[in-house]
């Protein structure tokens with residue numbers, strides 16, 4: 001089957017680029033391996049600026065109707081007393097909100113389908129080949145195979161899963177690798193407008209109210225620390241060991257979830273792959289986590305996924321025909337736009353992650369923040385919470 005563009009993966013990055021290109025009248029196929037709804041390791045907070053973007057793309061009204069309360073304050077919960085401060089206000093919707101990924105990803109994919117994209121789900125992209133003019137993507141479902149053909153291929157399959165595509169990242173197995181965990185709780189005692197950052201030895205995390213009175217607790221922890229915790233505590237799973245570690249390290253968290261009920265299972269994923277990667281290589285565009293990933297400590301991955309899809313679609317819109325010369329020109333412009341929008345927050349996130357996960361620096365940061373609570377507001381601003389998206393081609 002022949003398309004203008006094939007998008008691999010229907011997380012926020014894949015659906016946003018599929019939506020934007022379908023809106024331009026292009027023929028788009030989007031391939032997603034898992035069935036929806038599916039939960040995902042993610043804190044589920046979305047900065048306010050993305051609500052405006054979703055209004056343009058489609059899905060904004062549904063997301064607003066379903067998302068949790070506005071997050072008006074940020075806080076730091078570490079081993080000592082906690083501190084909170086105001087979240088910086090964005091233009092348009094002033095404050096961000098959280099929405100379960102089992103809900104958000106379905107809304108965005110439905111919007112892409114409604115905009116005209118052909119959705120292949122549950123199908124897995126298994127191979128990408130090219131003849132110089134067009135790429136061929138071999139896709140597989142349970143017992144069937146097919147081939148999709150298009151001049152443009154966009155890899156939006158995230159960075160954590162292993163696979164044989166040329167865009168899958170190589171395996172890593174280092175003690176400092178970070179693994180992500182996430183759980184939903186009901187009945188927690190977190191203030192409804194507050195999003196605390198959790199700092200504990202070997203990792204960091206966050207809590208926020210999402211939809212349907214579910215509170216999302218998500219975190220990252222080093223591989224070596226999680227192995228030691230599991231051995232020491234005799235926990236039956238890594239998630240249980242991490243849960244116990246957070247409760248022991250952050251007394252405020254313990255007091256807030258002591259009477260709460262776990263809603264669904266703990267999920268785990270990883271290793272995480274923070275860093276900046278090529279946005280265009282081997283004639284394939286990359287969006288979302290695959291293009292570049294910030295430490296989740298700043299809760300900006302969904303923003304970067306949605307916005308990178310939009311940035312790429314804007315650059316593609318400059319050309320009627322997507323021949324090789326056009327793809328190279330788009331790749332160059334998209335990479336520059338991507339850097340301007342995201343590079344600073346990725347670097348700030350790496351610094352914050354280092355400070356939060358080491359006990360001595362976390363204690364020093366906690367002391368500093370309790371003296372200067374507005375540093376939390378400034379940190380939220382520096383990490384892109386209010387940064388507007390340039391609208392290149394409306």
Ligand SMILES: Cc1cc2nc3c(=O)[nH]c(=O)nc-3n(C[C@H](O)[C@H](O)[C@H](O)COP(=O)(O)OP(=O)(O)OC[C@H]3O[C@@H](n4cnc5c(N)ncnc54)[C@H](O)[C@@H]3O)c2cc1C
Pocket residue numbers: 008009010011012013014031032033034041042043044045046047123124125126156157158159161163165180181182218219220272287288289290296298299300301302303305
């Ligand atoms: C602990 C933790 C907490 C976080 N908290 C937040 C937060 O609060 N706010 C925030 O903004 N970000 C947060 N993030 C980051 C955020 O989850 C990611 O940045 C975001 O999911 C990236 O979106 P994506 O579309 O690039 O990839 P993904 O969401 O990973 O989507 C990729 C999709 O591709 C599909 N796929 C994979 N391989 C194939 C294939 N071969 N064929 C077809 N389909 C395929 C997958 O099934 C998946 O649906 C957090 C991350 C972690 C680890």
